[in-house]
Amino acid sequence: MTSNTIETVRCLMGGEWVDAQAEERGTVWNPSTGEVIAQVPLCGKEDVHRVVGRAGEAFRKWADTPPPDRARFLFRFREILVKETEDLARIVSREHGKTHKEAKAEIQRGIDVVEFACGIPSHSMGETMRNVAPGIDCETFRYPLGVTVGITPFNFPAMIPLWMAPVAIACGNCFVL
Structure with missing residues (x-):
């Protein structure tokens, strides 16, 4: 990718x-080559409120989604990850300097949690x-919590x-990364 074709990442x-x-934007470099490969937005308070608000709107419907439908959604997600493993590994390798083998193993560990x-x-x-x-019986109920957030290391x-989002989604929550 040349400087004329630097991707601007969207949300x-x-x-x-x-x-x-x-x-305001941040620069993404390929650590193996030093090449600038993308610009990412440094999202502020307004963006966070907007995305959490949208997730809150989606939560009302997702929380009422029957558990078997949630499972089917996750099975489809797993199939997409499996199908796209090579491309995802190339992206991880390019953005983080990992070998293709390491990046592919990282994707597979994520797929394991989706399963x-x-x-x-x-x-x-x-x-x-x-x-x-x-004379006392006890009942437990499980309810989705709402919008959940994952803050991850680089x-x-x-x-x-992939360790966070599928578990939150399976439980009927929405997830913001």
Whole structure:
């Protein structure tokens, strides 16, 4: 990529690619070559409020999504990750200087957690315990929490978000990275 074709990264918000309101940008370098490969918005308070607000709107619908539908969503997500592993590994390698093998292993570790998360919705049912004391039964209910947020380190750009987002989503929450 030459300096004439430097990508300007946009924000994914509510399923749409949108421009950040913040005008300040950060530079992304390929650490292996020193080449500038992208500009990213340094999102401010307004952008954060906007994305959390959109996630809150989505939460109302997602929280009511039946657990089997959430599991199907995650299974589809897993299939996309598997299909796109090579391309994702190339991106991680280019942006973070990891070898292709390391980047691919990072993606696979994330896929492992997505597979685990596919089973979470089946555990979202509550429980009833009879006679915990004379004449007393106990019931538990599991409810989604709302909008959840992941703040991740730079050194595992794919694996750690894939440890967070699928679990939150499986439990009926929305996720902001």
